[in-house]
Amino acid sequence: MRLVVSSSYPYLNVMKIFALRLNPNQDLKTELKKFTLENNVRAGFILTTVGSLKKARLRLANQKQSTSFVENFEIISLGGTLCQDGLHLHIALADSKGNTIGGHLEEGCIVYTTAEIVLGESKTYTFTRVFDSDTGFNELEIIGD
16 A cells, blocks of 8 residues: 655645555555554545455445445445544445445455555544444434534
């Protein structure tokens, strides 16, 4: 993984930007979780992602169990939030015919050739994940202005 951090722009008074590239055979979610913890990301979000996967594991809409796919996919989109106590990420993937699938990113999404990711982090807020009895999930709580 290669990491670049920029600090020379005025908007960085409220936001920090990270750019990283994952290599073949790395697990997309595992590496993002590791990056978040190692860099003490407290209110992170995905700005853009491009790349490819050779395996995907997604929790599809309204499903309790994850579904695994063994196929080469292009990453069309990745979005979500990152904080010290959890990630909430959704991904859209396209197969060789342009068919698209998407859902919650789970561990088991293995990079095929690359994953180029640009992350932002708010310097104003802190994100945390708190259990919500209404949804049954740990949901985003925003702390700050």
